[in-house]
Amino acid sequence: MQKENLKYVSSGKAKDIYENSSGNLVFEFTDRVTAFDGKKKSEYDEKGEITCKIAEYWFKIMEENGIPTHYIECPTPTSMLVKRLDIVPVEVIWRNYVAGSLLRRYLAGDITLPQGVGTEEGSPIPGGMIEFTTKFEAVDRPVDTDEILSNGWLSEKEIEYITDLTKRINNIMSQELASSGIILADFKVEYGRTPDGEIILADEVGTPDGCRFWKGDDFEKGVITSLDKDVFRKSIGNLTVAYRELFSKLQRTNI
Numbered sequence: 001m002q003k004e005n006l007k008y009v010s011s012g013k014a015k016d017i018y019e020n021s022s023g024n025l026v027f028e029f030t031d032r033v034t035a036f037d038g039k040k041k042s043e044y045d046e047k048g049e050i051t052c053k054i055a056e057y058w059f060k061i062m063e064e065n066g067i068p069t070h071y072i073e074c075p076t077p078t079s080m081l082v083k084r085l086d087i088v089p090v091e092v093i094w095r096n097y098v099a100g101s102l103l104r105r106y107l108a109g110d111i112t113l114p115q116g117v118g119t120e121e122g123s124p125i126p127g128g129m130i131e132f133t134t135k136f137e138a139v140d141r142p143v144d145t146d147e148i149l150s151n152g153w154l155s156e157k158e159i160e161y162i163t164d165l166t167k168r169i170n171n172i173m174s175q176e177l178a179s180s181g182i183i184l185a186d187f188k189v190e191y192g193r194t195p196d197g198e199i200i201l202a203d204e205v206g207t208p209d210g211c212r213f214w215k216g217d218d219f220e221k222g223v224i225t226s227l228d229k230d231v232f233r234k235s236i237g238n239l240t241v242a243y244r245e246l247f248s249k250l251q252r253t254n255i
């Protein structure tokens with residue numbers, strides 16, 4: 001990427017962040033991947049480019065569907081220009097199926113699952129469920145709405161608004177993916193505040209770093225085949241190959 005006129009801001013686990021002369025941010029999607037709160041790390045060729053293109057694909061769909069986002073444009077194949085926001089200090093997770101940390105917390109005896117929901121990876125959660133975790137603590141920790149309210153992180157109205165937006169994002173993605181034969185098991189999103197106080201979708205959306213995607217035909221046969229970061233978490237294949245397969249399936253929908 002052309003780094004002139006860009007001021008380095010910081011590096012996250014997957015992206016490097018710069019500020020341009022207009023005060024907007026430029027995300028450089030790198031090939032870095034981490035899991036388990038940064039304890040497992042690696043790099044995969046092309047990961048940055050594929051992830052950036054998938055995020056771009058979904059941001060455009062979100063905007064078309066009236067979801068307000070920070071997305072401006074992708075100036076290069078691995079970079080994205082976005083509006084700088086004040087990031088809401090909670091991450092928002094939407095779950096359609098039991099997987100990941102939900103299952104881990106259940107098996108550890110820390111939580112119960114919603115009434116009637118099965119206790120295996122892949123059990124459906126009818127109607128879905130929302131969860132919140134901390135964003136700016138060393139380890140992402142689940143938080144309930146009481147803690148969010150008492151810390152002043154969000155108001156009751158804002159929690160309602162974010163819940164509604166997240167539900168809409170789930171519906172948009174789930175529908176779109178269904179036509180590509182992919183199941184959206186769960187996903188994470190972040191929101192931020194504009195200088196006017198409006199809450200809009202931030203960070204990235206619909207990428208295999210932040211979602212669980214399962215192949216629909218295998219799922220019908222009772223097999224979970226992941227096209228997302230679980231390939232890396234569980235060491236069950238090459239991340240680039242899985243991400244590339246996901247992206248090619250998404251593109252086919254548009255033809």
Ligand code: ADP
Pocket residue numbers: 011012013014015016017025070082083084085086087190192202203204
């Ligand atoms: P992380 O290690 O936190 O996952 P990433 O590698 O994903 O970091 O880099 C993105 C960082 O930029 C995240 O900390 C995210 O909260 C932050 N961010 C995302 N969108 C915006 C925005 N519009 N304005 C300011 N910060 C943002």
Ligand code: MG
Pocket residue numbers: 012013014203
């Ligand atoms: Mg991130």
